[in-house]
Amino acid sequence: MPDPAQSYGHSTNYLGDARLKSNRSANIADDRNCSFWLMGLPANTSYSALLGAIRNAGKIYATNINAPTGEIATCAAKIVFFQRTAAETLMRQIKNGKLYVVGKRITSVRWNKVKSGEHPYREQSRAIRITGPADLMNFEYFEIFFSCRFVYVLTWKGQSYCEDPGMVSHEWHFASLRAQAKAANAAIEREFVGRFKVHWAPDPCDCYCSR
Numbered sequence: 001m002p003d004p005a006q007s008y009g010h011s012t013n014y015l016g017d018a019r020l021k022s023n024r025s026a027n028i029a030d031d032r033n034c035s036f037w038l039m040g041l042p043a044n045t046s047y048s049a050l051l052g053a054i055r056n057a058g059k060i061y062a063t064n065i066n067a068p069t070g071e072i073a074t075c076a077a078k079i080v081f082f083q084r085t086a087a088e089t090l091m092r093q094i095k096n097g098k099l100y101v102v103g104k105r106i107t108s109v110r111w112n113k114v115k116s117g118e119h120p121y122r123e124q125s126r127a128i129r130i131t132g133p134a135d136l137m138n139f140e141y142f143e144i145f146f147s148c149r150f151v152y153v154l155t156w157k158g159q160s161y162c163e164d165p166g167m168v169s170h171e172w173h174f175a176s177l178r179a180q181a182k183a184a185n186a187a188i189e190r191e192f193v194g195r196f197k198v199h200w201a202p203d204p205c206d207c208y209c210s211r
Helices: 047-052 084-095 139-147 177-191
Strands: 035-041 060-066 075-081 108-111 127-133 154-160 167-174 197-201
Touching (some): 047 060, 060 177, 139 167, 139 177, 177 197
Antiparallel strands (some): 035 108, 154 167
16 A cells, blocks of 8 residues: 555655645646755754854745754755745755855755745745733743744744834744744734734845844
8 A cells, every 4th residue: 555645745754644735745846846955964953053044045934854863863954935936046055055054064955845835925924023012021921822822943032123112022033934933923913912913024034134
């Protein structure tokens, strides 16, 4: 009997639910695929280190890092961009020897066989900005709030500029829009109506800015 994962375009090592539509390979041409694999990453590569190394490419929709195994001593990472042009930009940077992660130049990259098309909602981002009364803005509170509702990985959090008197803005940069920043945005809009405002913030992978 054929492996269910393989029938949806995954390898036999795939651990997710291949039956879910969101986990299947998109029915698109190869030149529209926005997903690829980076291989040969240092064994201690974190999400912060990986995404902190990517600049002036484009918005990232999802990131997943595979840790070293008994046979493979390096990490690998799946990255899905919002747009094909962004994925192509990073691909060129890699081929030109311009991507360094934890001090190592990354040269091994290939398009993912499990294809992902462009994300239609260009205003969204894996980074969000939360604004509220200064006495209510507390990072630890929001960490607990998010942790009770979904699993997430942060690459950065900190205070950002706010021009409203008596208000404070915090930025939260997640590893992915999918199931992370999107879930955070929805939870705040749903449960804190009139108390906090939440907006999409710029993805630092889309510019030269650094944290």
